[in-house]
Amino acid sequence: MIMNEKNCALCGAAIRNYDAFLHHFNLGEGLEKDICSRCSDRILKHQQEIFAKLFPTRAAKKRYDRK
Numbered sequence: 001m002i003m004n005e006k007n008c009a010l011c012g013a014a015i016r017n018y019d020a021f022l023h024h025f026n027l028g029e030g031l032e033k034d035i036c037s038r039c040s041d042r043i044l045k046h047q048q049e050i051f052a053k054l055f056p057t058r059a060a061k062k063r064y065d066r067k
């Protein structure tokens, strides 16, 4: 018997080896979602791309300020 089988809120796939610590996202205001590792990786990459575009100078500055 499979207990607590969860499906990803984004892609709908069953989450293997479900672990609330890894896969449960509490977004606040009563909004809680389960997201599989693959989708959370995609979100992380997406966030990093956005961050790199929004703050391109910050990374560059760091590189030159270190001297």
Ligand SMILES: [Zn+2]
Pocket: 008, 009, 010, 011, 012, 013, 035, 036, 037, 038, 039, 040
């Ligand atoms: Zn997913």
